[in-house]
Amino acid sequence: MTPDDAGAAAPSRPLLAQRDFSALWWGQLISILGDRLNYLALGGLLLAHTGRYADTGRSSLLLGLLGYCMLAPVLLFAPFAGPLVDRWNLRRTLIVSDAVRGLLVLLIPIVYSATHHIGAVFVLVFLLFTCNVFFLPAKSAMTPELVPASQLLAANTLLSVAGIAATAVGALVGGWVVDHWGWVAAMWFDAVTYLVSVVSLLVLRDRQQPRAPRPETTLASYLGEVGQGLRVKNS
Numbered sequence: 001m002t003p004d005d006a007g008a009a010a011p012s013r014p015l016l017a018q019r020d021f022s023a024l025w026w027g028q029l030i031s032i033l034g035d036r037l038n039y040l041a042l043g044g045l046l047l048a049h050t051g052r053y054a055d056t057g058r059s060s061l062l063l064g065l066l067g068y069c070m071l072a073p074v075l076l077f078a079p080f081a082g083p084l085v086d087r088w089n090l091r092r093t094l095i096v097s098d099a100v101r102g103l104l105v106l107l108i109p110i111v112y113s114a115t116h117h118i119g120a121v122f123v124l125v126f127l128l129f130t131c132n133v134f135f136l137p138a139k140s141a142m143t144p145e146l147v148p149a150s151q152l153l154a155a156n157t158l159l160s161v162a163g164i165a166a167t168a169v170g171a172l173v174g175g176w177v178v179d180h181w182g183w184v185a186a187m188w189f190d191a192v193t194y195l196v197s198v199v200s201l202l203v204l205r206d207r208q209q210p211r212a213p214r215p216e217t218t219l220a221s222y223l224g225e226v227g228q229g230l231r232v233k234n235s
Contacts (some may be wrong), residue, residue: 027199
């Protein structure tokens with residue numbers, strides 16, 4: 001029975017009382033909180049690396065490069081991620097993305113401690129945000145498969161509220177954590193939040209609905225889907 005069928009057969013339970021949606025919501029709340037700590041931890045890393053921004057010119061350059069490493073994956077890969085995610089198992093995509101993100105966050109303090117080279121950290125940050133490019137569309141596509149259509153708007157609202165709440169708490173708490181415990185501790189905490197998200201996603205039942213058979217994928221058909229997505233975004 002699909003979520004829509006269930007919703008038609010009986011009144012829908014509150015969203016946070018539904019096991020699958022609740023697991024997704026709590027996992028994302030904690031994961032996004034870790035993300036916000038990660039941003040501040042990266043700032044703490046640059047602060048330590050530059051001697052508290054002693055060289056303002058070099059510090060400004062590194063801050064700009066850090067921002068570019070966060071933004072570049074979206075600019076480079078976002079148009080191509082959607083058609084790929086549409087072909088993949090969504091639950092598996094979410095689990096793998098969060099597991100890889102957790103591993104990359106763990107590697108940041110390890111690699112920096114071993115090399116004291118900020119370039120290696122920027123490579124890891126680039127890969128981390130590349131995972132985000134695949135995680136976010138998979139999460140958006142997953143929600144309609146977890147809840148009845150009548151609750152989809154409320155589900156998306158609750159997920160947005162989770163993001164807002166995590167951002168607010170992360171901004172309030174993150175600075176204190178980095179200042180008192182250091183950027184490395186904040187990174188470890190962020191990695192734990194990704195692990196929590198992975199566990200919550202493993203709780204989800206794989207209820208992905210059967211999709212209409214696709215013709216054989218070719219480079220031309222794939223690029224056609226990419227172009228169609230770009231036209232929709234620009235319209």
